[in-house]
Amino acid sequence: MNNKLDPQLTQPVAEPPLDTQGFERPRDLMQEVPEDLVPLLELVHRPVVSARQFSREQLVQLCRLAARYETQPHLISRPLTGKILISAFYEPSTRTRLSFESAWHRLGGDIMSITDPATTGIAKGESLYDVAEMLNHYGDLVVLRDTDDRAIYEMLEGLRIPIVNGGNGVDEHPTKAMADVYTMLKWRPALAAPGSVAEADKVRICIIGVPGRMRTVRSLLLFLSRFAPGIAEVVIVTDVDQPFDPGQREELEEAGLVLRVADDLDRELPQMDVVYINAIAWVGDSFENHGARYRLSAASPLKPGAIVMHPLARGDELDRDLDGTPFNWYFAQARGAVFVRMALLAALLKSFN
Amino acid sequence: MNNKLDPQLTQPVAEPPLDTQGFERPRDLMQEVPEDLVPLLELVHRPVVSARQFSREQLVQLCRLAARYETQPHLISRPLTGKILISAFYEPSTRTRLSFESAWHRLGGDIMSITDPATTGIAKGESLYDVAEMLNHYGDLVVLRDTDDRAIYEMLEGLRIPIVNGGNGVDEHPTKAMADVYTMLKWRPALAAPGSVAEADKVRICIIGVPGRMRTVRSLLLFLSRFAPGIAEVVIVTDVDQPFDPGQREELEEAGLVLRVADDLDRELPQMDVVYINAIAWVGDSFENHGARYRLSAASPLKPGAIVMHPLARGDELDRDLDGTPFNWYFAQARGAVFVRMALLAALLKSFN
């Protein structure tokens, strides 16, 4: 124990690199897309359970509002002052919880957290219906994460305040996928009007993951189907035999998405504009790791100009040597998650600022 | 995993049913009882440990203030801005904790929570006296729940800021009982002046529970004794041989309460105006369930116009088929708990708004 002082400690911390890796891009999105809050009014006082609930117009306007918050943080006037968020994370989480809580605080609201299921009436056998009835009176909005994918549906029965799905078992994680869409729209604002994208400009998206096991991928694919006219194809890279749930692929294809399954990542990469990688699938109280075979690093044959996305936390599947490259949009993605959640929460409570 | 979207999800959440089950009633209480803050001034900067501390005038005015908060939420001007609540729940709890925290936040204050006894100095052998000395400097008011009924008394020795008992072992839970009184006064505002209640209008109250084992019942009975002139009798329905602690029944009878013990619930119900049911007794780190024999449901022979109360969380003793009936005042009771705690906290810090 004799840590001599690093001279660097006496230097001020560096400011964030605003002009790299997508941090500057929200301005482009704001200029490309005219503001129109009308589609967001349909979200007022609604529960947010599934990516299926959202139209392309709503997604685009949520991202547009997020871009406004990200670009002009000093113009936000704390419109949620006096409102209380109940942050109920019955499945342990830090990243998603802090992202929601940060979003709520930046809008001026107060927060009550439940982070330990053992301390709740649920542990004593209380029904989620009764918990919901209690929450109606104690807060203004609930964010719920639960290992059981049915929990949010049970709670909905008794709930009269909006609830947002913060991850329900292996089912969905719509707000995480919303951050993915926001990242893509910042990178390529033209996708906001996918019908106008020329054939040659349509994007190729590679998703390394298992759509039937990973809630983030499930929700993302549903959102991508809203932008199908601007997407040349979505390639699922996996070594799992049945990567889709029954009916899942069909639903996406009916919505216009061109899907292909492949197992050789490096053969696909040179053609891909967007590369999304995830290795973790949450199943009950535990998780499966699907990352052993596929890895991205600075040595991967990535297409120039392509972007790499990752929901984080990462394991070995995403090498840190990509962090300093222009391929790294996963940090911007994490950053954007706060702003897109601000936009959603503001819309749900009709407090746009 | 293929949750098709429930079309209902695209509908806005229903507004709460304000005109049923007691939600509209606070207005009646406000009209019946003239505001008089003088009795509340005696509470300023006091510890709240036992129901014994409160006079009828104080209870009535706290409920009157709660009714004002419930009726006119938009008039509350965040009088606790800059004040810090220390929410110390050494015994796990969600309902009571969130209710206090919601009350404090609605008055504009900030909160620091202690939810895990293992993280505190107490786990390292620190005395509650020393913990109290620390809390004096870090916050403006403490809410304490502890499995040990002596803990709050030990902490009091060192404390110079107000403390509120949020449940101390099998002893008391005065603020929960305050919510019960608030519920009854909303239902029957005339009880606020019990000496003026005509003989025929005196209410019959049935308490299904064990006064010597249940802290909520112990505190409620003490409060009911303040309203004895308006109460024809209180019937304790139980199959426990010695439902009272030594001296408990005598204390209540000396205060004027007419008590009777019975064991056949359905024979009593047709005469009862207020039916309070609870099955759980907290004893140390665990609980006893006394609910096996007595149950309430829509099939119970309840008197028309009667109200059912329950401290929640409920088990099998209270059937969900009562939820949609006019007997259900337990949801209004849970809702009112926030407002009556706001009134108490505002009084303790002389921040009435």
Add this chain to the structure above:
Amino acid sequence: MNNKLDPQLTQPVAEPPLDTQGFERPRDLMQEVPEDLVPLLELVHRPVVSARQFSREQLVQLCRLAARYETQPHLISRPLTGKILISAFYEPSTRTRLSFESAWHRLGGDIMSITDPATTGIAKGESLYDVAEMLNHYGDLVVLRDTDDRAIYEMLEGLRIPIVNGGNGVDEHPTKAMADVYTMLKWRPALAAPGSVAEADKVRICIIGVPGRMRTVRSLLLFLSRFAPGIAEVVIVTDVDQPFDPGQREELEEAGLVLRVADDLDRELPQMDVVYINAIAWVGDSFENHGARYRLSAASPLKPGAIVMHPLARGDELDRDLDGTPFNWYFAQARGAVFVRMALLAALLKSFN
């Protein structure tokens, strides 16, 4: 269970004894030391890891600012409104956590707490570098406590917002030691200009503890070395054979501190002006108790006018019979910890008020 009401409960809680035991002293410090914020500007947006980072001028001005906050609490205008503290206590703590959170709240900021390491990505194998990257986007400042003394250094690599060391293993606890310095400067404001202290007025400091094992003592000694010209000697009272880490004693002596090791407490006490006692050394997830042999009580041969300090929580080494004596400056020390942390946090975010 038949707690009769203590009549004292109906009395208002006593106000704190403002004029004893150092509570009144911040005014003296304010008068003795002219305000000069320039040295604090060098702290803006810096990480705070080690006591080594601070000059005497910075310490004096931080204490001066703390004295202003303590003396004029009503003049604080919530300069951190809209700023978010991430309170990350991967090692359980209540005292330090609440002190930081109280300081942040009093400056008007919002807080997100992480109190359970099991709920974090770290538990899933996420690197602290990635956690840091996440925190960059979710908050404005991090306070970290970790059982591993290297954790804060690893996190620093990825962090672009200020971090404050809230105790890193057996290494350091600089803000706790800052509260010790604040206590001493309130007691003897002349120490703020130690070069002007007359030979006869130089203070003798007794530290009962193990500098190489106790982080609070390690940081305190580094700070004391900044005031060496005003200190006659520092006596380390211990029965440990090698109380210093390799190089630790040499570093302090090079900085001008006169150190002596002794093992007979009662022989030293009559000459000592400041007596600092601590018995606990945090090592990994557990702690060592070095308090068996040395105890302070009202029967100890303390020099008249001397002050006793203790980082708290205390065990048997500090008898409660000292609490009511003028030797007790440990409560004032705990109280001051909030104000000196306010000063530091305000400086880091350049929000002096």
